Amino acid sequence: MNLSEMLGYADIGQLSRIADVYRCECNSHSKNELIQSILRAISNKEGFKNQISSMTWEEKRFLNSLLFDSQNAFSLEELIARVQQSRFDTGPQESKAVQAPEKRDTAAAKKTKKSKQGTISQEPPSPRDLIVKFKQTGWLFNGFTGPGRYLFHVPGDLKERFGDELGRQLRSSLHYLEEPEGFRDEQGLMSDDLLTLLQFAGKHEIALNTEGVMYKRVLQQLLESLHIREEIPARGEWRFGYGRRIKDYPNRLSLLYDYAYYNQLLIEDGGRLLLTPKGEQWVVNRRLEEPTLLYKFWLRLYKGAIPNLLSLANWIDRLGDRWVTVHSLGEVLEPFIKPYYYDTPQSILEQRIFRMMMHLGLLRIGEKQGAGQVLRMTKIGHAVVAGVYIAGNDKIELE
Secondary structure, eight states: OOHHHHHHHSOHHHHHHHHHHTTOOSOTTOHHHHHHHHHHHHHOHHHHHHHHHHSOHHHHHHHHHHHTOOOOOBOHHHHHHHHHHHOSSOSOSOGGGGOOOSSOOHHHHHHHHHHHHTTSOOOOOOHHHHHHHHHHTTSOEEOOSGGGGGSEEOOHHHHHHHHHHHHHHHHTTOOBOSOOSEEEOOTTHHHHHHHHHHHHHHHSOEEBOTTSOBOHHHHHHHHHHSSSOOOOOOTTOOOOSSOTTTTTSOHHHHHHHHHHHHTTSEEEETTEEEEOHHHHHHHHHTOOOOHHHHHHHHHHHHTTTOTTHHHHHHHHHHHTSSOEEHHHHHHHHGGGOOOBTTBOHHHIIIIIIIHHHHHTTSEEEEEETTTEEEEEEOHHHHHHHHHOOOOTTOOOOOO
């Protein structure tokens, strides 16, 4: 439903609270006047632009988490979880600073404690308070009848306007340019190398060590047979959160291996890596997997570490419709990315997202003299990203 319809279902109390926020001058006892005044206030382009600009990053991240979600209704628990995911700095960080030393005059201690408390920054509003705020500004409405009355809805037209305005603000900071002198385009190579991995497993007797990992010599041989050459991860390098074998194999091969393992094309059995009957049939038929299925698997596998990965991929699709510098795109998207252990927002965006989307054939990455790295979505990439949706709790955890 759109905003006008949801306002029509709202009670006069909620309408009055929304009207107060937008400082509407109207008869507060007339539901029709309240609705018309609210619609005029929110329809004001300059006012809406200022409203988005004045939002905190936490509020923008929260709304952004709903922007590309085709789910129509959310429970309070779901919204609270999204607020918590949107909050990168939680809880007071200065608790130790306000602890008085044990040996101190009581009066002096009280005075010092009082002065220090005045320097402590206020805690951010609770997730429930933020949800109430969005209810009071007309961004969230409760259901009106039946079992869904306790679910929350976002007006469809308001969500679309938020996406358009946020996109306009992000795009204004980007550096677009002409096609670079050279670029990498890996369309179709992921599917080819998935088949190559299965063929390799069928032709060789692959022994696994006690941890279920291929020995270095065989792994190197496999890597040399693939379209894209990768280096074997250094020993002791931290690697977790992006799949079952990310700690053992390079990023791209790890994704291919996990895909084959998850789809029961490969099996680790008795210290060996074997093709399953299903995998053997793939090899016989020389089947090439659809890019959409590889992309969807990547989303579900990586979203444990990057909860808003679907949203980020959609923004890259929207903003990367022309050649754009990686640096400028990173600057506008990194505030939406929460660090993951030792992975910074920059490394997550460039290594875990941009590079993997290139491997999946969704975008091209090149070099432009004087501008550094640049990227652009491919036609098939746009079609794949636009056509795939995964629910918030739809993720893969491989053991």
